[in-house]
Structure formats: structure tokens, C-alpha cells
Amino acid sequence: MFRVLTKMFDTNQRDVQRIIKNVVQPVNALEDETKKVEDLAAAYGALKVRVQEGGERLDDVIVEAFALIREAGRRSIGKRHYDVQLVGGAALHAGRIAEMRTGEGKTLVATLALCLNALSGKGAHLVTVNDYLARVGAEEMGLLFRTLGLTVGLIQRDMTPQQRQVAYGCDITYVTNSELGFDYLRDNMAQDPGQLVLRADTPLNFSIVDEVDSILIDEARTPLIISGAAEKATDQYFVIAKLVRRLNRGEPAEPGKREEPTGDYTIDEKSKGVHLTEQGITRLEKLLSIDDLYSLENMEKAHMITQALRAKDLYHKDTDYIVSPEGEVIIIDEFTGRSMAGRRYGEGLHQAIEAKEGVKIENENQTLATITYQNFFRLYNKFSGMTGTAKTEEKEFLDIYGSDVLVIPTNLPVIRQDSEDLIYRTVAGKYAAVVKETVDMYATGRPVLIGTVSIDSSELLSRLLHQANIPHNVLNAKYEAQEASIVAQAGRSGQVTIATNMAGRGTDIMLGGNAEFMLGERLEAMGLSRYDQNVENFVKSVMRRDGNAQALGALLPGVTPQFVAEAEAARDHAEADRAKVRAAGGLHIVGTERHESRRIDNQLRGRAGRQGDPGSSRFYVSFEDELMRLFANDRVVAMMDRLGMDDSQPIEARMVTGAIEKAQARVEDRNFSTRKQLLEFDNVMSKQRETIYAQRREVLLGADADVEESTEGMIVNSVDAQLAEHLPLEADPEAWDIDALRAALTDAIPALETFDFEGLRTLAPAEAHRRVIEAVADAFDARKEELGPELLNGVSRYVLLQVVDQHWKEHLHGMDVLRQGIGLRSYGQRDPFSEYKFEATNMFNEMIDNLQTEVTKYIFRMQVGGEAAV
Structure with a gap:
């Protein structure tokens, strides 16, 4: 009965069937006809003409477009889109x-929606998590x-603005989430139209976010921030770091045990x-x-002490960050295990960690521009995403996006x-079991992928496997340059690979x-480039055994008949090994700890288990693991103690x-x-x-007319205020208060010094205004x-941009300060969020008033060719 009801209300299945009927089947019906098309371009x-000039909607041409894209894939890279991949492409569009399982070909699926939406001529973005995957x-x-x-x-990260302009001007652009977000923020700090890198007309038209759960959920806790150096001495961090080492960590108050911490x-x-x-x-x-540590003049010291204590006890080397050989503290992404070069903790925490590690302390930064990933991606006309794991987070995707x-x-x-x-009693018992499991699997010839949650645990496990004489590879943030090569070979028989959560992204095992x-x-x-058409043809020929490998290899410099023979031998060895591994049971996954995210x-x-392959998985957990220690039920540990279970006896129970x-x-x-x-x-x-950004x-x-109107509007608003x-x-x-009015207006507009302010008293209020x-x-x-209209507009444009940027920067700093302290309002029985909205609105209105007043001063007092008399 339950299965019947589930099927009745399975909207997912109905949606898939609808796409198969309306898109997949018609595309399949066009396949033979499309194969006859000589010039796909x-x-x-x-x-394109039908969409851009004929007014047809993208939905009107989706079947024809998908048929052409599928044929282009078959001809160019030897990959024909599966029917289920067409379903994925329609969902993205x-x-x-x-949500597509690992190994189902998300990279190829994305081409369907990208090419279709590129027909509009407004650009399409494929957003991914790192430069390697984008490239x-x-x-x-x-x-x-x-x-x-x-x-x-x-x-790519090291590109010039000119190179970025060209890339964003293409029909389709591959980019990382951080580069895209920062380019958007930098565009909104540009002083000249030539500095814009995103398209001026439709900068954010359509995007597909790869690993969408990683970017829009995991990374969404940290906003994108462009900062400039703040004027603050850094030597204080070293002083505070030494000071907190003298403090003793205690236990918090616990009713019934300790009344005071x-x-x-x-x-x-x-x-x-x-x-x-x-x-x-x-x-x-x-x-x-x-x-008084918490007096106004000592608040900065109190803040630095808090951050130093957090750095000391809560942020750990080789788990939360690594220290590079150059002495740079680099954050490790807790979800992917990758290093996050260029990213820094905010509010002085990064400086506190640098002081703790005894490396050079970089200047603390002041926010110049910021936006959350949530609000950034909501700026797109349309955006979609793909990942292997999203259904558990559907509520968040619906609520926020x-x-x-x-x-x-x-x-x-x-x-x-x-x-x-x-589940084991201790970490030591757990790791002993992991090593035994690995030894047993290694003896059968099965490949093993061992997942860890930190560099420390991966290196500890590596030492244990060395002691057990098990050859293996280690993949973590210290060795991520070798990621693709290590992962590509992790499915060989007898191969043992230890990897942090970053394992496998972008390369199939x-x-x-x-x-x-x-x-x-x-x-x-x-x-040679593996993505050159001649190279691609040669590689596909070797893999397909079509007999053309020697002839195609001859077109490539340095590729000898011996090289071709070695490539074919490597292919044959991989195929034979594949049969051997399948017979042994496929890839075995060992998880050494449950992550906080399912x-x-x-x-x-x-x-494991891609494209119908056999495989297996098991997680090993101990009650000393962080997740279990902080969040699991103590009664289970007590039960183990009562039963007298030692470290060699695991629990395998649904409870x-x-x-x-x-x-x-x-x-x-x-x-x-x-x-x-x-x-x-x-x-x-x-x-x-x-x-602010629209203005x-x-x-x-x-x-010029628009700039003049904006300038005049600001001046009038300032005077009205x-x-x-x-x-x-x-x-x-x-x-x-005529005297105060005279002082304020003549300070901003010297030409009004001859105006009869006293005469205003004889007029009706509206007439006086x-x-x-x-x-x-x-x-x-x-x-x-x-000045002349042309020069005035040039001056106005420059003044408006400079003044807006300066006041916006100061406003962001004020908002940072407000945000940090607003929680204290709860002690006065006031809602911090409501207080924040109220204060933020007042601060913004005050900023606008000050901004307009300053623009007015500059416009009337600036001496072109000399110094501003402000």
C-alpha cells in the first residue's frame, strides 16, 4: 500500500516522464535526419536567427537544438548524449x-543547456569550483x-581584465564561482567603462552551477568580500597570542554539576x-x-583576545588550514578538502592564526565590496545547477533560490x-579495523578508496598502512596538484588511495x-594539447580499436609507431584489469569518519558503482570522532560500558x-x-x-544627459534636505533658522553668497522653497x-563615482561594526534583527544625505586644473 501511494505522489517520476515524452522522444525521432546534416554550424x-530575429522562444527550438548538440558531440568528441542526459539538459534549461549520480556525465549534460541558452546571444556561464575543472x-x-x-x-585566476572581457564576450564561458563573483564586484567598482569585464548589456543572463550544493550551500556561509588594507598595527596580534597562552581553559557551567564555569x-x-x-x-x-576590558577604549583588545583564543583552541593546523613553505596560512575547505588560496578569515581571525603560527601577519582588511553567493546568483535572469547530491537539500534550494x-x-x-x-569505542580501535579491512581487500586485488576528513587523519592512516606494508597513494590539500592523476588510477587492481573529501572531483574512477x-x-x-582535434581523434581511435591509430598518430609531432603500440598495450592492460576488478567485486569505499553533512x-x-559497475562501501566511526563527541547520544557509550565491550568489538546496529x-x-x-x-x-x-550599484x-x-540629470537631482535633493x-x-x-540655512548652502554653493536669505521670511513657505x-x-x-557642458559632465561623472565609492566603503565598514555588536541588543529584550534593519536603514539614509551634500560641494567648488576648494 505504501509503495502504491509513493508511486502515486512521485512528482519526480512524472516530471521525468513528461520530459521524455516532450523532449527526448522527439529528439530521438530527429536523430537519423540530423546525422545527414553536413554543416552543423x-x-x-x-x-540563432530564428531566436534573435524571428522572436521564437528557446522552448520552441529545444528539440532541434538538442538533436544538433547530440550530433555535434558524436562527431567532435565521440560522445553521444544518453537519453537520461537529455532529461538532465532539459531540467537545467x-x-x-x-541530481545526477557520479559518473553519469554531468560535463556533457551541461553542453545541452549551455548551447541552447547561447542562442539568445546574451551569453551562458558554466560555474565550477576550481580553475582545473573550468579549464x-x-x-x-x-x-x-x-x-x-x-x-x-x-x-582563470591570473587573467588580465582584457582577457576576461574577451572570455565573457563569448557565447559560453567557463569560470569558477569565486572569480565570477569577484568580477561582478570589481565591475561595480570600475571607474571607466573600459574596465568592465562582464557584458555591459546582460552581465548575468544564464548559468549552470556545477557541484551546486558545494557552492550554493557549503560555501554560502561565507560572503564574497573585496577588501583593502586597513590602517591597523599588526604587532599587537603577536603580543595577544603570547598573552592567551598563559590563560587556562576551563569547563562551562552545567546545572547539577557546576554552577559556575x-x-x-x-x-x-x-x-x-x-x-x-x-x-x-x-x-x-x-x-x-x-x-575595564570591555570599556569603549578597550573593545578592540577584547575582540583580539577572543579571536586569539578561537585561533588557539578551535582552528587547527592541517585540519582547518595549512601553512605553506612560504609561511602563508591557507584555509582548507571543510567540505571539499581543497586549499582555498587567496581566501582569508575575517574580523582579525586570520591574523590571530598567523600570530599563533609565528608567520608574517598580513594587514587586516577593510571591506570595499561584498555580496553573498545567495544574492549574487539570484541576480541571474535564470540559473540552474547540477550535482550528485542535492535532494536532501531541496527545501533550502526552494526557500532561498x-x-x-x-x-x-x-x-x-x-x-x-x-x-x-x-562503530568503535575509540579512534585507535577504529583505525585498527580500517587497516585490517584494507589489508583484506588488498589481498583480493580489489582497489580501495579510503576517505578521511582532514590532512592529519590521512597522514596518520598513511603511517599505519606503511607499517602494514600496504603500498598506497595519499591525496589531500598538500598534494592536490596530483589529484587528477591519482584519482584516474584509483580503480586499478590492488590500488589503495587515501583521500580527503576532495577525492574524485572532475575525474572518473x-x-x-x-x-x-x-x-x-x-x-x-x-x-601537445589533449583537446586539439587531431589529438582527440588519435586518442579516440586508440580507445575504439578502429585501426586508424597509426595513421592518425603520424599527424602528431613526436608520436612514433612505438608510442602508438605502447598506448594500445596500456589500453589492453586497462581493459584486462577492468575485467579482473569487476570479477573481484569492484571499487571498495572505506569512510573513516562521518562528515557533518550527509x-x-x-x-x-x-x-564506486559508476555506470553499472560493482562496488561496495562501509563507514567506520568511533565515539571519539568530532561529530559523535559533540552531537551523538551518550547513552550508547554508557551501554557499551555496561556490556563490557572493548575496542575490538564494534557495534553494527541500526539504532x-x-x-x-x-x-x-x-x-x-x-x-x-x-x-x-x-x-x-x-x-x-x-x-x-x-x-547604489544601479546608480x-x-x-x-x-x-551625458543622464549624468547631468543625476547630478542635478543630487544637488536638488541636498538642498531640499x-x-x-x-x-x-x-x-x-x-x-x-535662516542663518543655519545660509551657512549650509553657501558652504556648498559659493554662488549663493549674494542671495537674499533674509527676504525669505516675507514669503509663504512654499514660495520660499x-x-x-x-x-x-x-x-x-x-x-x-x-565649464562647458562636456567638461561639466566629465567632472560630474568623476565626482559621482569617487564620492559614491568613498561613502559606500565607509557605509560597509559601519555595517560591519553594527553587525558585530547588534547581538548585544538581545540583552535589552530587543530583537537584534529588527534593530539591525532599523539602524541599517537610518545609516543608509544618512549616507545618501552626506553623499549628496558632498557631490554638491565638489560640483560647485572644484577648480578644474587646480585643487578642489572644498
């Missing part, structure tokens, strides 16, 4: 999140795009918070020779066997080894696995709350940011005549 160009995607799929006459661009400070590992005790505050005040998740069926059934977790990838690497080592565990499991899953769910809920709160606070700023863009790209303050319409003219506005308009006309 011309056929695709005709679709519809702005949905496509590989652009180069490999570039052959397909060019077959259709489309241009493809690639953004012990020690100088306590730690809350769940929230990564630090709390000084009364004893600690007294001791610090004595050590620092101050009276308005996108639902469509689970795409696999091309072949998944036959991987996932075993229940084994193929049973028997990835002979195609290795051949491409050898060709690149000879100076998606990361599922990603690790998903490395314990359920406790783990509940712990993960609690952490996921907490993280969701963190992201939601971040978004709520950023939404307050979002409207302000949109207002800025109008000034930067607008015609002065009139409302000093000559309120509802007040008696005798109560007007009108006279002042007329006088200001006359002064502006005189200024325009003095």
Missing part, C-alpha cells in the same frame, strides 16, 4: 537543480561548441565560540594593566552494496584505470546508525540556520547595494556655462 546559426570543461567540450559555430571562453575561559565547539569567565577577565585586566531538484535516472542500474556503519586520461597526460608531456558521505560512496544520522541532521539544521541568518542580514543590504552603473554607462531642516513648511517663518531651488538651478546653469 550553419544549421545552428539558422536557429528549465532552471532546476539536476578541463572548456577545453574538452570546446570541440563540441566550435562544431556548432559557438565561441567558448575560459576565466571554571578556568579563565570556556569553549563552545559546536558554535566555535569563546567565553571569558569572571576570573579570566580579572586576570587579563591585571596582565594588560587596564581597569526558488529552484526544485529533479533526480535524473541513472543510465544503468546502481548495484553497489552499502553496508551499515561499524574507472575500474582497471583510466587509460584515456593517462594517454592524454603523456601527450601533454610531449607538448551529502559529503554520499559523494564518497558515489565514487547507532540512526543516532549518527540524527546528529548529522542536527548539524545540517544548524548550518542551514547560519546560512539563513547570513542571508537575512544580507537581504537588508541587498536593496541598498542594488540602489553607479547609470553614471558609468549613461549618456537643508530646507526641510531649517525652513520646515509647517513652522512659522519667524522660527526659521521655490525661490531657493530657482537660485540653485541658476547657479548650476552658470557653472555649466563656466
Whole structure:
């Protein structure tokens, strides 16, 4: 009965069937006809004309477009889109999140929606998590795009603005999420239209976000920030780092056990918070020779002490960050295990970690521009995403982005066997069991992929395997340059690979080894590009055994008959090894710890069982693991003690696995709350940011008449504000503060020094206001005549951009300060978020008033060719 009801209400299945009927079947019906098309680029160009000039919608041409794209894939890279991949492409085009299992070919699926949306002529972006994946995607799929006459661009970290302009101007652009976000922010700091790198007309038209859960959920807790150096001494961080080493960590208060906390400070590992005790505050005040640690003049010291304690006890080397050989502290992404070069912790935490490690402290930064990933991607006209794990987060995707998740069926059934977790008393017992499991698998010839959550644990496990005489590879943030090569061969028989959560992204683990990838690497080592059409043809010929390999190899410099023979031998060895590994049971996944996110565990499991391959997985957990220690149920540990279970006796019970899953769910809920709160606070700023950026863009790209109108509008608004303050319409003219009005207006507009301010008292309030506005308009006309319209507009454009940027930067700093301290309002029984909205609105209005006043001063007082008399 339950299965019947589930089937009745399975909207996912209905949606898939609808796409198969309306898109896949018609595309299949066109396949034979499309194969006869000689010039695919011309056929695709005709679709462009129909969309851009004929007014047809993209949905009207989706079937014809997909048929051409599928044929382009077959001809250019030897890959024909499966029917389920067409389903994925249609979901992406519809702005949905496509959940596709590992090994199902997401890179190829993306070409469908990218090419279709590129028909509009407004650009399409493929957003991925690192430069390597962006480059590989652009180069490999570039052959397909060019077959259709489309241009493809690639953004890499070290590119110049000119190179970025060209890349973003292409039909399709591959870019990382951070580069794209920073380019958007930099464009909104540009002083000249020539500095813009995104398209001026439609900068954000359509995007597909690869690994969408990683980017829009995991990384969404940290906003994008462009910073400039703040003027703050860094030597204080070293002083504070030494000071906190003298403090004693205590235990928090616990009703029934301890009424008061012990020690100088306590730690809350769940929230990564630090709390000084009364004893600690007294001791610090004595050590620092101050009276009140939390007085206004000492707030900075208190903040630095908190960050130093967090760096000391909550952020650990080789888990949260690494220290490079050059002495740079580099953050490790807790979800992917990759190093995040160029990213820094905010609010002085990064400097505190640098002081703790005794390396050079970089200057603390001041925010110049910022946006959250949530609000950034909501700026797109349409965006979609794809990943192997998204359904568990569908509620968040719907709530925040308005996108639902469509689970795409696999091309072949998944036959991987996932075993229940084994739970041990201690970490030592767990690792002993992991080593034994690995030794047993190694003896059968099965490849093993061992997933760890940190560099420390991967290196500890490596030492244990060395002691057991098991040869293996280690893949973590210290060796990520070798990632693709290590992962490509992780499916060979007897291969043991230890990897942090970064394992496998972008490169399939193929049973028997990835002979195609290795051949491409050898060709690149000879100076050839594996994505050159001739190289691609040669590699595909070797893999297909079509008999043309020797002839095609002869077209490539350095490729000898012996080289071709070696490549064919490597292919044959991989195929034979693949059969051997399949017979042994396929790739075995060993998880050494449950991650706080179930998606990361599922990603690790998903490395096995691709495209119908056999495989298996099992997680090993101990009650000393961080997740279990902080969130799991203590009763299970007590039960183990009562039963007298030692370290060699694991628990394999659904009750314990359920406790783990509940712990993960609690952490996921907490993280969701963190992201939601971040978004709520950023939404307050979002409207302000949109207002400022829209005005800025109008000034930067607008015609002279638009700039003149903006300038005049700011001047009038500034004067109106002065009139409302000093000559309120509802007040008696005798109560007007004429002297204050004269001082304010003549300070900004010297031409008004001859204006009869006293005469205003004889006029009706509305008439008095009108006279002042007329006088200001006359002064502006005189200024325009003095400088000439062209020069005045040039000056106005420059002044507006400079003044807006300066005031916006100061506003962002004020908002940072407000955000840090707003939580204290809760002690006065006031809602911090409501207070934040109220204060932020007042601050923004005050900034606008000050900005308009300063623009007015510059316009009337700036001496062109001399110094500004402001």
C-alpha cells in the first residue's frame, strides 16, 4: 500500500516522464535526419536567427537544438548524449537543480543547456569550483561548441581584465564561482567603462552551477568580500597570542554539576565560540594593566583576545588550514578538502592564526565590496545547477533560490552494496579495523578508496598502512596538484588511495584505470594539447580499436609507431584489469569518519558503482570522532560500558546508525540556520547595494544627459534636505533658522553668497522653497556655462563615482561594526534583527544625505586644473 501511494505522489517520476515524452522522444525521432546534416554550424546559426530575429522562444527550438548538440558531440568528441542526459539538459534549461549520480556525465549534460541558452546571444556561464575543472570543461567540450559555430571562453585566476572581457564576450564561458563573483564586484567598482569585464548589456543572463550544493550551500556561509588594507598595527596580534597562552581553559557551567564555569575561559565547539569567565577577565585586566576590558577604549583588545583564543583552541593546523613553505596560512575547505588560496578569515581571525603560527601577519582588511553567493546568483535572469547530491537539500534550494531538484535516472542500474556503519569505542580501535579491512581487500586485488576528513587523519592512516606494508597513494590539500592523476588510477587492481573529501572531483574512477586520461597526460608531456582535434581523434581511435591509430598518430609531432603500440598495450592492460576488478567485486569505499553533512558521505560512496559497475562501501566511526563527541547520544557509550565491550568489538546496529544520522541532521539544521541568518542580514543590504550599484552603473554607462540629470537631482535633493531642516513648511517663518540655512548652502554653493536669505521670511513657505531651488538651478546653469557642458559632465561623472565609492566603503565598514555588536541588543529584550534593519536603514539614509551634500560641494567648488576648494 505504501509503495502504491509513493508511486502515486512521485512528482519526480512524472516530471521525468513528461520530459521524455516532450523532449527526448522527439529528439530521438530527429536523430537519423540530423546525422545527414553536413554543416552543423550553419544549421545552428539558422536557429540563432530564428531566436534573435524571428522572436521564437528557446522552448520552441529545444528539440532541434538538442538533436544538433547530440550530433555535434558524436562527431567532435565521440560522445553521444544518453537519453537520461537529455532529461538532465532539459531540467537545467528549465532552471532546476539536476541530481545526477557520479559518473553519469554531468560535463556533457551541461553542453545541452549551455548551447541552447547561447542562442539568445546574451551569453551562458558554466560555474565550477576550481580553475582545473573550468579549464578541463572548456577545453574538452570546446570541440563540441566550435562544431556548432559557438565561441567558448575560459576565466582563470591570473587573467588580465582584457582577457576576461574577451572570455565573457563569448557565447559560453567557463569560470569558477569565486572569480565570477569577484568580477561582478570589481565591475561595480570600475571607474571607466573600459574596465568592465562582464557584458555591459546582460552581465548575468544564464548559468549552470556545477557541484551546486558545494557552492550554493557549503560555501554560502561565507560572503564574497573585496577588501583593502586597513590602517591597523599588526604587532599587537603577536603580543595577544603570547598573552592567551598563559590563560587556562576551563569547563562551562552545567546545572547539577557546576554552577559556575571554571578556568579563565570556556569553549563552545559546536558554535566555535569563546567565553571569558569572571576570573579570566580579572586576570587579563591585571596582565594588560587596564581597569575595564570591555570599556569603549578597550573593545578592540577584547575582540583580539577572543579571536586569539578561537585561533588557539578551535582552528587547527592541517585540519582547518595549512601553512605553506612560504609561511602563508591557507584555509582548507571543510567540505571539499581543497586549499582555498587567496581566501582569508575575517574580523582579525586570520591574523590571530598567523600570530599563533609565528608567520608574517598580513594587514587586516577593510571591506570595499561584498555580496553573498545567495544574492549574487539570484541576480541571474535564470540559473540552474547540477550535482550528485542535492535532494536532501531541496527545501533550502526552494526557500532561498526558488529552484526544485529533479533526480535524473541513472543510465544503468546502481548495484553497489552499502553496508551499515561499524562503530568503535575509540579512534585507535577504529583505525585498527580500517587497516585490517584494507589489508583484506588488498589481498583480493580489489582497489580501495579510503576517505578521511582532514590532512592529519590521512597522514596518520598513511603511517599505519606503511607499517602494514600496504603500498598506497595519499591525496589531500598538500598534494592536490596530483589529484587528477591519482584519482584516474584509483580503480586499478590492488590500488589503495587515501583521500580527503576532495577525492574524485572532475575525474572518473574507472575500474582497471583510466587509460584515456593517462594517454592524454603523456601527450601533454610531449607538448601537445589533449583537446586539439587531431589529438582527440588519435586518442579516440586508440580507445575504439578502429585501426586508424597509426595513421592518425603520424599527424602528431613526436608520436612514433612505438608510442602508438605502447598506448594500445596500456589500453589492453586497462581493459584486462577492468575485467579482473569487476570479477573481484569492484571499487571498495572505506569512510573513516562521518562528515557533518550527509551529502559529503554520499559523494564518497558515489565514487564506486559508476555506470553499472560493482562496488561496495562501509563507514567506520568511533565515539571519539568530532561529530559523535559533540552531537551523538551518550547513552550508547554508557551501554557499551555496561556490556563490557572493548575496542575490538564494534557495534553494527541500526539504532547507532540512526543516532549518527540524527546528529548529522542536527548539524545540517544548524548550518542551514547560519546560512539563513547570513542571508537575512544580507537581504537588508541587498536593496541598498542594488540602489547604489544601479546608480553607479547609470553614471558609468549613461549618456551625458543622464549624468547631468543625476547630478542635478543630487544637488536638488541636498538642498531640499537643508530646507526641510531649517525652513520646515509647517513652522512659522519667524522660527526659521535662516542663518543655519545660509551657512549650509553657501558652504556648498559659493554662488549663493549674494542671495537674499533674509527676504525669505516675507514669503509663504512654499514660495520660499521655490525661490531657493530657482537660485540653485541658476547657479548650476552658470557653472555649466563656466565649464562647458562636456567638461561639466566629465567632472560630474568623476565626482559621482569617487564620492559614491568613498561613502559606500565607509557605509560597509559601519555595517560591519553594527553587525558585530547588534547581538548585544538581545540583552535589552530587543530583537537584534529588527534593530539591525532599523539602524541599517537610518545609516543608509544618512549616507545618501552626506553623499549628496558632498557631490554638491565638489560640483560647485572644484577648480578644474587646480585643487578642489572644498
